[in-house]
Amino acid sequence: xxxxxxxxxxxxxxxxxxxxxxxxxxxxxxxxxxxxxxxxxxxxxxxxxxxxxxxxxxxxxxxxxxxxxxxxxxxxxxxxxxxxxxxxxxxxxxxxxxxxxxxxxxxxxxxxxxxxxxxxxxxxxxxxxxxxxxxxxxxxxxxxxxxxxxxxxxxxxxxxxxxxxxxxxxxxxxxxxxxxxxxxxxxxxxxxxxxxxxxxxxxxxxxxxxxxxxxxxxxxxxxxxxxxxxxxxxxxxxxxxxxxxxxxxxxxxxxxx
Amino acid sequence: xxxxxxxxxxxxxxxxxxxxxxxxxxxxxxxxxxxxxxxxxxxxxxxxxxxxxxxxxxxxxxxxxxxxxxxxxxxxxxxxxxxxxxxxxxxxxxxxxxxxxxxxxxxxxxxxxxxxxxxxxxxxxxxxxxxxxxxxxxxxxxxxxxxxxxxxxxxxxxxxxxxxxxxxxxxxxxxxxxxxxxxxxxxxxxxxxxxxxxxxxxxxxxxxxxxxxxxxxxxxxxxxxxxxxxxxxxxxxxxxxxxxxxxxxxxxxxxxxxxxxxxxxxxxxxxxxx
Numbered sequence: 001x002x003x004x005x006x007x008x009x010x011x012x013x014x015x016x017x018x019x020x021x022x023x024x025x026x027x028x029x030x031x032x033x034x035x036x037x038x039x040x041x042x043x044x045x046x047x048x049x050x051x052x053x054x055x056x057x058x059x060x061x062x063x064x065x066x067x068x069x070x071x072x073x074x075x076x077x078x079x080x081x082x083x084x085x086x087x088x089x090x091x092x093x094x095x096x097x098x099x100x101x102x103x104x105x106x107x108x109x110x111x112x113x114x115x116x117x118x119x120x121x122x123x124x125x126x127x128x129x130x131x132x133x134x135x136x137x138x139x140x141x142x143x144x145x146x147x148x149x150x151x152x153x154x155x156x157x158x159x160x161x162x163x164x165x166x167x168x169x170x171x172x173x174x175x176x177x178x179x180x181x182x183x184x185x186x187x188x189x190x191x192x193x194x195x196x197x198x199x200x201x202x203x204x205x206x207x208x209x210x211x212x213x214x215x216x217x218x219x220x221x222x223x224x225x226x227x228x229x230x231x232x233x234x235x236x237x238x239x240x241x242x243x244x245x246x247x248x249x250x251x252x253x254x255x256x257x
Numbered sequence: 258x259x260x261x262x263x264x265x266x267x268x269x270x271x272x273x274x275x276x277x278x279x280x281x282x283x284x285x286x287x288x289x290x291x292x293x294x295x296x297x298x299x300x301x302x303x304x305x306x307x308x309x310x311x312x313x314x315x316x317x318x319x320x321x322x323x324x325x326x327x328x329x330x331x332x333x334x335x336x337x338x339x340x341x342x343x344x345x346x347x348x349x350x351x352x353x354x355x356x357x358x359x360x361x362x363x364x365x366x367x368x369x370x371x372x373x374x375x376x377x378x379x380x381x382x383x384x385x386x387x388x389x390x391x392x393x394x395x396x397x398x399x400x401x402x403x404x405x406x407x408x409x410x411x412x413x414x415x416x417x418x419x420x421x422x423x424x425x426x427x428x429x430x431x432x433x434x435x436x437x438x439x440x441x442x443x444x445x446x447x448x449x450x451x452x453x454x455x456x457x458x459x460x461x462x463x464x465x466x467x468x469x470x471x472x473x474x475x476x477x478x479x480x481x482x483x484x485x486x487x488x489x490x491x492x493x494x495x496x497x498x499x500x501x502x503x504x505x506x507x508x509x510x511x512x513x514x515x516x517x518x519x520x521x522x523x524x525x526x527x528x529x530x531x
Contacts, residue, residue, distance in 0.1 A: 120369075128328050129366040132359075132439075133429075134352040134384040 024142075024216050031136065031143035041144040049110050049145075049211075050152035054159065056109060057102045061160030064097045065089060065167030073176050085178070086186035089168035094195045098161040099153075100247055103206030106153065107239040111214040114145055115235035118218025119228035127219070142219070145211045153207030154200040161199065198254040205250060206243050213239040277340070278303050279437055279469045280325060285334035286493075287320055294320045295331070296493035302437070307463045307470040309480040309501075311515065312490035313524065318473040321490070322439055325471070326358065327351050339436070356384060359430030359438040359468070363445055365422040367414040373425050374400070374410035380433040399428040402466075403458050420451040427458055431466060438462055440472040444479045456482045477516050489515065491524065 072088045118141055121127050130137045165187065172178040214235045221231040278301035287295040294317045302308045312318050323329040325336055327346065336343050343354050367376045375382075377399055378392035387395070397407055403424040414422055423443065430438050440459060444452035456479050463470045463483070474480055480487055481501060488498040489512045497509040504516055514522030 124364055125362045125366040126368055128323075128326075129360065129362060129368070131328055132326055132355055133380040134355045135379070136352075140383070 021216055024219070025212055027138050028142040028146050028212065028215065031139040032147050036139070038140060038144055041140065042147055045144045045148035046152055049106070049148045050155055053106055053109055053156055056105050057156045057160050058163050060101045060105050061093070061098060061164035062167040064101055065093055065164030066171045068092055068097065069168035069171040069176070073172070083186065085172055086168070086183045087190045090165050090187045090191050091195055093164040093168070094161050094191070094199045098157045098164060099199045099202035099206060100243065102153065102157045102160045102203065103210065103243045104240055106156065106207070107210045107236055107243060110149070111210045111235045111239045112232045114211060114214025115218040115232045116228055118215060119221030119231040122219060122221045123223055123228060142215045145215055146208060149207035149211030150204050153203040157199055157203035161196070194254065198250065202247060202250050205246055209242045209246065210239045213242065279339055280471065281337040282325070283335045285324060285336060286332045287324060287329060288332055294493055295324070298334070298493070298495060300488055300495055300498070302469050302471050305463065305467055305469055307472070307483055307485045308488060309472045309474060309484035310488050310490055311474060311477070311480055313475070313515065316490045317493045318490055319441065322441060322471070322473055326360065326439065327355060356433065357436040359433065359435035361423070361426045361430045361438070361440045361443055363442040365426035367422055367425055367429070369414055372411050372413055373405070373417070376414065376425060377428045377432050379429065385433065396428070396432060399432045400425070402431070403428045404454070420447055420454070423447065423455055424458070427455070431462055431468070435468060437469045437471065440470065442474055443472060444474065444476045452476070452479065459483045
């Protein structure tokens with residue numbers, strides 16, 4: 001087979017996969033809005049994604065904020081701009097590091113777990129069983145997870161932002177000996193609503209992507225343990241890459257001039 | 258292979274059933290890419306009748322069942338349930354048809370995250386909107402019918418043996434009083450005693466509860482026990498169908514080879530060297 005044909009085949013394969021993913025996403029989202037609503041399942045997913053991800057997202061935010069303060073201080077000290085540390089920490093956390101790091105951590109924790117759970121249900125015929133019991137698998141499995149991802153990630157990111165900014169404050173004040181009231185004043189001085197809102201919008205999109213890829217890969221899992229393993233890996237890798245791509249796109253939409 | 262293709266179109270029942278069939282399949286085809294799995298299935302299941310489809314691995318037994326259940330869409334042909342065409346049905350129309358069905362999967366397919374009573378009551382709560390308290394009562398009653406005591410109601414599937422999981426799966430299949438129950442390899446992986454217990458339960462479901470049943474199996478002992486009629490599937494077609502008491506004198510060399518488990522005969526195992 002010649003090289004051009006190989007590229008053509010790969011491109012067509014990519015388009016077919018993208019088409020299947022978009023149809024899957026549309027079906028999943030449409031079931032969020034159509035009754036019946038499984039409140040118990042939605043609540044369980046919100047607790048799983050939101051509450052149980054708090055420790056890992058909180059720790060990530062804390063250390064990201066602390067490192068950011070240290071690194072920006074050593075960098076800015078070279079041209080006597082140490083005063084900008086507070087602003088850099090707060091803007092970096094709210095705009096970028098909060099949503100991206102929380103998204104990646106949740107992709108590892110939740111994306112993998114969703115893909116493994118739904119993949120196992122696929123290979124053990126539990127999804128077929130749902131259909132024979134007159135229950136739509138999209139409504140029962142996919143919609144609650146998508147809804148929980150879209151709504152819980154912004155809350156997690158808000159927590160990560162606050163903890164990260166606090167981490168930067170602790171390092172700046174107690175290690176780098178900044179003046180505490182001044183540091184706080186500099187933190188809020190240049191922070192705008194759009195900085196926080198853009199981060200929360202990113203979080204919501206990332207939550208959607210992580211849960212979507214977990215559901216899609218699990219739902220289309222091939223037979224056997226190897227199939228479930230591959231689905232889990234694909235879910236984490238694909239959602240991580242999509243997070244980075246959409247991070248750029250959303251940043252461009254909010255802040256490009 | 259002169260016994261193949263015994264009936265097609267909308268003519269009389271191809272396999273000797275009597276009365277109006279609750280399931281009627283005509284000329285059903287299904288392929289996966291180049292692999293043609295079903296090549297013109299004709300099959301009827303009568304009211305309160307137990308039909309068993311036998312056949313080797315890869316002959317299309319599971320695909321036949323999945324086409325009836327709406328889990329797969331046939332490429333061609335007709336499937337009628339209670340006289341209503343079901344090929345192409347989706348959404349609520351499909352759910353309405355599936356509400357007539359109960360299904361025992363090969364591995365029971367119980368939901369890991371739900372307790373046994375919640376599994377059994379699933380169709381009642383989700384499908385019919387029954388309250389949890391009432392559904393639990395019905396679930397425990399159905400569990401009693403398959404020999405599961407009240408004490409296992411709050412256990413989870415992982416805490417039970419395979420045999421008990423099959424019983425729970427059977428209780429779930431009959432919980433909503435279905436018209437037709439499907440059994441996918443109901444005795445696979447069970448010891449002979451538990452297999453016989455499951456066979457007895459299936460006979461009970463058909464005779465006493467009044468369901469029609471369609472079973473797929475390799476297990477001839479099970480087929481002889483639970484079937485009114487047997488249909489043999491080979492290369493995607495029903496090559497013989499008739500009353501269970503005629504399988505030993507069918508005169509069909511394919512059926513003879515299969516029921517006696519002989520390696521020599523017209524059925525060639527498709528074994529390929531790795």
